[in-house]
Amino acid sequence: MDLRQLEYFVTVAETANFTRAAERVHITQSGVSAQIKALEQELGTKLFERSGRVARLTDAGEAALRHARAALDAAADLRDAIDDVHGLVRGRLVIGMVIGCEVAPLFDAFAAFHSEHPDIELELVEANSDQLVAGVRSGDLDLALAGLAGEPPEHLASHVIASERLVALIPPDSELAGHARLSVTALSTYPIICLPVGTGIRDVLDKARAAEGVDPSVALAATSPDTVAGLARRGLGVAVLSESMAAAHADLTAVPIDGIEIPALLALVWQNRSSPALAAFLRHCRVAFFGVDQEKEGRMMAVQ
Template sequence: MELRQLEYFVAVVEEASFTKAAARLHVAQPGVSAQIRRLERKLGQELLDRSGRLVRVTEVGAAVLPYARAALAAITDTRLVVDELTGLVRGHVAVGMVPSCGGFSLPALLAGFHEEHPSVEITLSEANSEELVHSLRAGRLDAAFIALSGGDVPVGLATHVMVDEPLVATVSPGDPLATRGTITLDDIRDRALISLPPGTGMRKSLDAACAEAGLTPRISFEAGNPGILAELASRGLGVAILPQSLVRSHPARLCAIPFSYPELRGQVALGWRVDGPVSPAARAFVDRVRSTTRQPDTVGAGTV
């Protein structure tokens, strides 16, 4: 029985898919299937039910799963102890990011960390905040740049705010609202709104503010890329809700109108797990990012 066979088995169970498990492990799918078949032959029992669209664990597989996880955790802990005692920073750091990760240079942060720790492999993936939070809690990510709503930090995570700025109503220069100094949510009650999709921090801020004001936002356009939202607004297709810094970078094409009440704010923060083993490489990455700003860390008591 080999450790990689246990690792592949756990990954397939967690992903409910050979394809997704192979992508997560950065190996070819046939290799994953072959290794798990060898594990099943050694144990004399099938661990996975492959008959449906999703791969499911069998009764025997469910009994084996906690022992497989414990074995992998023991190996990880052993490596962590050795690295701690020798002062080595090596291994792998899995980082996540939201699409609207603006206000600072993530490539510069990653490049700076790589220069300091060339033996550490860094991987980067993109998803919305809800998905990133789930991946952090599940241990699939070591750290992630997530969008927060109203300072609401997810349970089980600690965060370090990187960007905190107003969200503004954004229109084309010819829009009737373009000459306004400030507006309220009621002023755009009947307007077509352009917003990030549900599961994002900015959308949660908008939805929460509208709920408090007793109105239902009329979302006509959704896109995960803030640049697309800005382009839609510049062409007069509606009112986009965007970070103030993004709008100010296009002064000839976009007009930003602050909300007088309630104030909408957008935050991007680095998040990491409070509990559970954290590798020296992951800790080194978090420490480097935290050193770039003087904001205090926050431990989560809310949800995303």
């Protein structure tokens, strides 16, 4: 067996579909099928049960998956270790970021890294925060800038960029605009506009409302903070965003929400493994987010 066969095996297991696996590894479906068949012949057992378009792991496949992943991780660590010895930075980095939110320091890190290491292929993936964290865990993403509810994810390295509270964003002519603060329960008597499920802000809001025994559903959800604010501006409900997001909409009144103890975090998240390329990118991230202009540290990017 070779590492290519193990890579294809793990990809089919993760996608449960030979066609999607082929698209991910950029070869034909017949090529993936041939390599899996060769691996099964060498191991003397079936790894997948094929039912229509779905490929399910057999018991033997389940047993093999953990070891295949470990072998691929060990090979990656070996390459990284050799690169580290020789001071090389090469290959490809896949970076994730939250949808609908321009994060200028991350773009600055991209530009600085590309200038220093032009031979490294960079890919940017946008998704909701739960998908980003899952992508880092699976190895599909090398690093992600994600919104989190209260705590960084377990078993992953992280660097918190910002920690913020949520506020209600209300048109100034609304009856709520005169309130100094709003409770979670009082807020829930009005239509709520928020980011979608899977974002850090929505997770914080849903957990707080569930703790108060309030139905966590919202009236409207949108992926862009500007859209959320725009809907509230037109009287369609009360927007719930982070403090820094609200600051971008000075024509609306931001009212603190009592009863939400969990902060919304914005954090860099990655697997704690040796990678010269990732280490170099992280250095540029630290400069971009916490660099020479220390004033930026007090007004970090909006949390999603």
